[in-house]
Amino acid sequence: MRIQFPEISMFRATAIAAAALLVSACTTMDGSMANSQTMVSPILTTPDAVDDRTYAQPQVARVTHVALDLDLDFDAKMIGGHAVLDILAEDDAEEIMLDSNGLRIDRVTDAGGNQLPFTMGEAEPGKGAPLTIQLNGARKLRIEYRSAPEAAALQWLSPEQTAGGTYPFLFSQGQAILNRTWIPTQDSPGIRQTWEARITAPKPLDVVMSGVRQGEPEDLGNGRRAFSFVMDKPVPPYLIAIAAGDIDFLATGPRSGVWAEPSMLDRAWREVNDTEAMIEAAEELYGEYRWGRYDMIVLPPAFPYGGMENPVMTFLTPTFIAGDKSNNGLVAHELAHSWSGNLVTNAVWGDGWLNEGVTSYFENRIVEKVYGSQRAEQEAALAYANIIETLDDVGYDAPGTALHNDGSGELIGSAIAYDKGHFFLRTIERSVGRERFDAWLQQWFDNHAFQPATSRLMLADMQQNLVRSPAEADQLKLREWIFEPGLPNNVAKPDPQAFATVDAAVAAYAANGTIAAGWDSWTAAEQMRFLDNIPKQRSAVQLAALNEALGLSETGNNEVLFLWLELALANRYDPAVPQAEAFLSEIGRAKFVRPLFGVLVGEGEWGRPIAERIYAKTRDGYHAVTRGGIDRLMAADAN
Ligand code: BES
Numbered sequence: 001m002r003i004q005f006p007e008i009s010m011f012r013a014t015a016i017a018a019a020a021l022l023v024s025a026c027t028t029m030d031g032s033m034a035n036s037q038t039m040v041s042p043i044l045t046t047p048d049a050v051d052d053r054t055y056a057q058p059q060v061a062r063v064t065h066v067a068l069d070l071d072l073d074f075d076a077k078m079i080g081g082h083a084v085l086d087i088l089a090e091d092d093a094e095e096i097m098l099d100s101n102g103l104r105i106d107r108v109t110d111a112g113g114n115q116l117p118f119t120m121g122e123a124e125p126g127k128g129a130p131l132t133i134q135l136n137g138a139r140k141l142r143i144e145y146r147s148a149p150e151a152a153a154l155q156w157l158s159p160e161q162t163a164g165g166t167y168p169f170l171f172s173q174g175q176a177i178l179n180r181t182w183i184p185t186q187d188s189p190g191i192r193q194t195w196e197a198r199i200t201a202p203k204p205l206d207v208v209m210s211g212v213r214q215g216e217p218e219d220l221g222n223g224r225r226a227f228s229f230v231m232d233k234p235v236p237p238y239l240i241a242i243a244a245g246d247i248d249f250l251a252t253g254p255r256s257g258v259w260a261e262p263s264m265l266d267r268a269w270r271e272v273n274d275t276e277a278m279i280e281a282a283e284e285l286y287g288e289y290r291w292g293r294y295d296m297i298v299l300p301p302a303f304p305y306g307g308m309e310n311p312v313m314t315f316l317t318p319t320f321i322a323g324d325k326s327n328n329g330l331v332a333h334e335l336a337h338s339w340s341g342n343l344v345t346n347a348v349w350g351d352g353w354l355n356e357g358v359t360s361y362f363e364n365r366i367v368e369k370v371y372g373s374q375r376a377e378q379e380a381a382l383a384y385a386n387i388i389e390t391l392d393d394v395g396y397d398a399p400g401t402a403l404h405n406d407g408s409g410e411l412i413g414s415a416i417a418y419d420k421g422h423f424f425l426r427t428i429e430r431s432v433g434r435e436r437f438d439a440w441l442q443q444w445f446d447n448h449a450f451q452p453a454t455s456r457l458m459l460a461d462m463q464q465n466l467v468r469s470p471a472e473a474d475q476l477k478l479r480e481w482i483f484e485p486g487l488p489n490n491v492a493k494p495d496p497q498a499f500a501t502v503d504a505a506v507a508a509y510a511a512n513g514t515i516a517a518g519w520d521s522w523t524a525a526e527q528m529r530f531l532d533n534i535p536k537q538r539s540a541v542q543l544a545a546l547n548e549a550l551g552l553s554e555t556g557n558n559e560v561l562f563l564w565l566e567l568a569l570a571n572r573y574d575p576a577v578p579q580a581e582a583f584l585s586e587i588g589r590a591k592f593v594r595p596l597f598g599v600l601v602g603e604g605e606w607g608r609p610i611a612e613r614i615y616a617k618t619r620d621g622y623h624a625v626t627r628g629g630i631d632r633l634m635a636a637d638a639n
């Protein structure tokens with residue numbers, strides 16, 4: 001019998017052999033695992049899985065377990081202590097290379113306390129510096145170190161930046177390559193590690209991490225407490241996360257709950273109390289939730305993202321709270337990452353769509369199950385509009401518009417990795433039928449659980465386990481979807497009826513300025529569709545009328561408020577400036593902050609001075625991720 005996909009079959013064989021070699025390296029003479037408690041995940045060694053954003057050489061020596069013992073110092077804005085790393089290495093490996101960025105390394109020893117020589121190489125911007133340690137036969141390393149006050153993963157908030165106003169707050173953001181600013185390990189998404197941590201913090205702060213808390217905190221009698229955590233499943237190190245502050249907890253179900261500052265907790269709980277239903281929906285779709293607990297923490301508004309899928313502890317912006325759950329697709333999204341991203345992980349960041357696109361599709365399926373197909377279809381239609389708008393803008397042949405990219409170019413907003421990725425899976429689902437598609441996706445999660453993946457591996461898996469013939473693969477345009485720019489013409493478009501009412505209202509408004517009644521009863525997605533699609537050029541009189549009729553500046557939904565501010569500033573509408581200033585002073589979420597500064601800067605002699613005046617005040621309050629984006633934007637337009 002002919003092998004159907006010769007090239008791909010060979011590729012699979014190579015990848016698996018390489019993985020087996022490394023796993024066998026850690027078995028003892030009698031064949032049992034060296035450490036029966038630690039599950040060692042394979043790595044991928046094919047060329048498409050080589051991560052050029054790490055200094056690690058995992059085929060020579062790699063980290064399998066990280067044990068942190070760290071103190072949080074809010075005054076010095078530093079985390080310090082030691083990390084003990086378990087190493088899996090070739091017998092003749094002389095050294096191990098770790099990632100680091102701004103770390104001060106004080107001492108490295110082996111398990112017996114003998115010093116091991118180490119060197120810190122030259123730093124590259126963003127990537128940091130290689131930390132090379134001579135092994136001298138050691139398979140356990142103890143590194144004494146501390147982070148720098150400017151560590152990009154960490155944001156140290158003053159009491160004024162919290163809702164309570166009394167205590168400081170700390171949170172970390174690891175994705176993509178920021179954790180090397182506070183943890184000396186191999187910071188690559190294809191090198192999975194189990195971990196544990198003991199963290200001390202001043203009273204009365206509570207500490208949470210993306211691992212399961214062990215027992216009650218220990219009072220150290222010196223005004224500090226120690227908290228212990230364990231993550232016994234191998235995770236990519238970008239998923240190690242910490243937060244500390246004056247926070248309390250409320251359960252949303254038997255295995256889920258939410259942490260937030262006391263004054264935020266009730267509002268937060270009411271927004272996310274469908275979480276248990278979401279977990280159940282997700283399990284019905286693609287199999288058991290494998291991480292035990294699913295807790296969330298609602299952070300102060302400086303958090304630079306909407307959400308981050310830190311295992312067992314999703315991090316959330318407070319800006320998604322609208323009072324009506326309209327933005328809690330965010331929770332469905334971060335929850336879905338418990339399969340796509342955290343269970344099966346992009347081996348390299350250029351294949352980020354494997355995390356974000358699959359998750360965006362999965363998110364939509366959860367939303368459909370929990371809130372019905374109308375809401376799901378409206379949200380899908382917004383995603384589709386984002387793809388089209390972006391492709392119209394950058395061009396259908398722009399190389400960055402392929403799902404797989406070589407990692408060199410910045411991803412184009414969220415339209416490609418998230419929305420094109422989502423529509424790829426949707427297109428296959430609609431073509432082969434849900435039953436077949438869902439069975440395939442579930443086996444993808446099961447068969448690659450706790451392992452890295454690449455675009456090529458996904459394509460190979462579809463060819464082996466989803467399609468019935470090479471002809472069907474061609475018909476689905478699998479290769480084109482993954483590797484070519486633009487949008488294949490078999491895309492399963494959203495239902496044109498999804499926004500029928502709103503689209504009619506947009507047309508009427510564009511034609512004669514009629515503002516439709518019923519805005520208040522529209523869904524948030526409908527309101528966003530309207531604001532996205534009305535004519536972009538508006539006079540001050542028109543903007544005032546719109547705001548008056550729709551109460552835009554009073555909306556409790558930050559997504560809607562953002563669209564209003566963007567529209568207003570793009571039209572140099574002075575009355576909106578104070579509110580924009582308040583918004584930008586309070587909120588550090590890059591998705592909102594960057595475009596608003598972008599619009600202001602784009603409005604030249606009117607907007608640039610406003611942008612500069614506001615940014616001078618707000619810059620210090622932003623996370624490094626947000627700050628980096630605005631700094632570039634301001635600099636790019638300076639000439
Ligand atoms: N993993 C991402 C956040 C992220 C992406 C951090 C890239 C660093 C680099 C998270 O799951 C996410 O996608 N968040 C979105 C949520 C939205 C799509 C529902 C966000 O923050 O807006």
Ligand code: ZN
Pocket residue numbers: 333337355356359
């Ligand atoms: Zn995501």
